Amino acid sequence: MGVVLQGAGGAAGLAFGPAYRWQRAAVAVDPPHEPPDAALARFHAAQRAAASRLRALAERQRASGLREADLFDAQALLVEDETLTDGVTALVLEGEPLTQAIQTVVAQMQAVLAELDDPYLRERAADMAAVGLELLRALAGDQASPTIPPGAIIVADDLTPAETVDLPHHVAGFATAGGGPTGHTIILARARGVPAVVGVGEAILHVPDGTSLLVDGDAATVLIDPDEAALQAAQERIAALQAARQRRAALRDRSGQLRDGRPVALWANIGRPAEARLAREHGAEGVGLFRTEFLFLDRATPPDEDEQYAAYRAVLAELPDCPIVIRTLDIGGDKPLPYLPLPPEANPFLGVRGLRLSMQRPDLFQTQLRALLRVAVHGDIWIMLPMVATPADLAWARAQLGEAAAALAAAGVDHRPDPPLGVMIETPAAVVLADQLARQAAFFSIGSNDLAQYTLAVDRGHATLAARYRADDPAVWRMIELAARAARQAGIPIGICGELGGDPNAAPALAGLGLDELSMAPASIPAVKERLAQITWAEAQAAAARALGAEEQG
Amino acid sequence: MTEVVLTVNNPVGLHARPAKVFVETVRAYKSTVTIQNLSRPQTKEVPVTAFNLLQIGVRQGHQIRLRASGEDEAEVIAALTKLVEENFGE
Structure with a gap:
């Protein structure tokens, strides 16, 4: 018997596959009793590394002709933002461990945005959270990324934009507990053509790995363990979509007429x-x-x-x-x-x-x-x-x-x-x-x-x-x-x-x-x-x- | 101190690429520049940084006041005015 979870937004398309719980690499442990100047040196190096990774992602997106490239530039700017730098520096000088200082300041900045009266800006709190995660990732240094089985449906708490574009191409789709309909993650999923649903809620995280999931990006739903009938209907739709893609692909080398x-x-x-x-x-x-x-x-x-x-x-x-x-x-x-x-004009x-x-x-x-x-x-x-x-x-x-x-x-x-x-x-x-x-x-x-x-x-x-x-x-x-x-x-x-x-x-x-x-x-x-x-x-x-x-x- | 009040007319407001251009322009000058979103009276006057631009939430149609002080205050205000009036090239 299938359970349907309604998400807040989706990226068009249908995907069916086994659940794979995606987890972020563990946060690096700060050396005990680290002197503030050493901690700040690590912080600045992490800022540089995170900013350059984000700028490289922006370039890559731009090279594939995607408009969303600007987002990574904007995040790179936030990684090096003065409010963040000043806040972290102050806490570290007071003796707080670096990782904790970053988490505290990012959480404060996020809270400021989350309290604004504008839903669009509230969603930008997610940008700030992503920036914090990018910094922590840079602090931890390069780590082996987990092997994701081909055809899997990624299940995650939330994915930052950078994590979304880094998902391997053999992923069938993804579903996240958090995220909103105008968040960057879903926009990037659309740009990549990956079926996805965001804002599904915590329940999705309790699904054991390997459970069959049907991600319906058009309806923004995730069907857990779909029954035979639902599966068959979905497979027919997937086949129809694939046929349309193939029909169009077959026209690719024909001149327009x-x-x-x-x-x-x-x-x-x-x-x-x-x-x-x-x-x-x-x-x-x-x-x-x-x-x-x-x-x-x-x-x-x-x-x-x-x-x-x-x-x-x-x-x-x-x-x-x-x-x-x-x-x-x-x-x-x-x-x-x-x-x-150019002189300003009344009517450019x-x-x-x-x-x-x-x-x-x-x-x-x-x-x-x-x-x-x-x-x-x-x-x-x-x-x-x-x-x-x-x-x-x-x-x-x-x-x-x-x-x-x-x-x-x-x-x-x-x-x-x-x-x-x-x-x-x-x-x-x-x-x-x-x-x-x-x-x-x-x-x-x-x-x-x-x-x-x-x-x-x-x-x-x-x-x-x-x-x-x-x-x-x-x-x-x-x-x-x-x-x-x-x-x-x-x-x-x-x-x-x-x-x-x-x-x-x-x-x-x-x-x-x-x-x-x-x-x-x-x-x-x-x-x-x-x-x-x-x-x-x-x-x-x-x-x-x-x-x-x-x-x-x- | 040099001061100007402008209306932001580009579709995304001071977010994404326009915010980037705005912050980078300020960084290119020596003066300190603050911004206040007059269309959100509850927000404060803040220095121009990427995060501050996010938190004062300047959307299309909002009025902002820019204040600069420093040796090149007139130049930085002129450059920012141009960006805003020309909708960041959108």
């Missing part, structure tokens, strides 16, 4: 060279948006030509025969850079950003264009301009490109003078003048996030108006349709690289409007590809017609 063979290319949006691998693994046929901001952020001086060249080259190495659309620097008053003093979204910044700083633009022209010799590089509003904007950029090519030619540097130069369609002006732009541009790509924001005149982050922001509003669909029609008439390709492009429900209408390419986060590609393979061109056109007239259906 509708059921009747009409091609719709599926490209990836990436923000760092390391994400190109992720794009390839998900079956991307190209890169529809390579954001170059990462090169410019978090540093004191702008990147030089060679550094940029190396970064662009790295993407080509991963996806050698694919078109790579590289967007020139898209930064504005809302993304500050130390070497780019209508201010100096994207290509407008390049116009104010042609030196930065020239460096980037030169790097791009040099890389273009080695692969299919397309250059995309952000925040173009008028044909004059595009003409200016084209003249700049000519200038960069002439300079490289004069210096005898190998380069391609004429890679495709295209426009990101994200302003209503660019849509209205799309016919004129299309005569000058080599391609269009719809930046649906900003296009929706400017079309609907709604800030998507606005506290009370955000609900009015819909990238699939009929007004936005009509904008896309106008741009697509202009592209078709001029005979240039048009794609989309906003979030709408990765929505399987929007894919039929986007294909129906005649978009040649949909670009999205790599992980979104399989589901969109599958959706497109299910519909015909006529069905796609019908979906487009419905999207354009959606208001009539109320």
Whole structure:
């Protein structure tokens, strides 16, 4: 007879396997009568070790393209926090053993957070607890990690984010007694694709090792010792999920197309060279948006030509025969850079950003264009301009490109003078003048996030108006349709690289409007590809017609 | 002493990456910088550290007061103002 435990939150998916009770390595024992200076030296060494382990985890997460990387940076910062350092130092000087001092101060800091009136902040107490555990772990030094049997369901009191990402890949799933629905542990489990349930309660800890557990991340439940019927239902669901994954995996090496063979290319949006691998693994046929901001952020001086060249080259190495659309620097008053003093603007979204910044700083633009022209010799590089509003904007950029090519030619540097130069369609002006732009541009790509924001005149982050922001509003669909029609008439390709492009429900209408390419986060590609393979061109056109007239259906 | 009152508008408030950038910016200057979350009147004025930013819980829409004293107080306040007004590049 099975017992069901309800958890506070889950990471989607079903897993069935034997319970394995996971325990943290024992806390190191402090040497007896340790002088305070020796204890503090060990403390500082542990702080450094824990911070560097957390930063390394952040790097690893970042390299796999996971957003959650920032969390480990934030924890690294807390490991070296002054409140913690001062508190521990004071206690140690009073003669308290180091381990106890750390536990006391961390518990105090945790208590401060746990008492706050904000549920989100109360959950951050867990961050503090994790920081304490990381410190104790560093203090104990490296220890052999336990051997976890393949296919096991991990049962734990709680897992810190670092412990979660360190679980071996052969774990089937996990269930923890503690933890909340917005905690980092569950977010990381989702990012890793591991079925998991958190906040199940203490009862789970009394389950003997080897007991059959069914973890249902969708329902946030753990079924202990499931009966035959429950097991069979679960196994059917697991099989269906696996079949969907396999169906999609089978599509991986097929190019994107509708059921009747009409091609719709599926490209990836990436923000760092390391994400190109992720794009390839998900079956991307190209890169529809390579954001170059990462090169410019978090540093004191702008990147030089060679550094940029190396970064662009790295993407080509991963996806050698694919078109790579590289967007020139898209930064504005809302993304500050130390070497780019921009006066505060009353309305940064209508201010100096994207290509407008390049116009104010042609030196930065020239460096980037030169790097791009040099890389273009080695692969299919397309250059995309952000925040173009008028044909004059595009003409200016084209003249700049000519200038960069002439300079490289004069210096005898190998380069391609004429890679495709295209426009990101994200302003209503660019849509209205799309016919004129299309005569000058080599391609269009719809930046649906900003296009929706400017079309609907709604800030998507606005506290009370955000609900009015819909990238699939009929007004936005009509904008896309106008741009697509202009592209078709001029005979240039048009794609989309906003979030709408990765929505399987929007894919039929986007294909129906005649978009040649949909670009999205790599992980979104399989589901969109599958959706497109299910519909015909006529069905796609019908979906487009419905999207354009959606208001009539109320 | 240099002082400024700002409204934090980025979605996560002063947590995660913005908190990191904020603390690192303060560390890059010599002046002492304190912060108070005016939108949570029960919280105190505290030095800018990672933990203190957590405990004063600055969320989107909150007003904060920054005070700096030291030789580069004007510069650090200018740099922090810029970060906040430009939503930490989010």
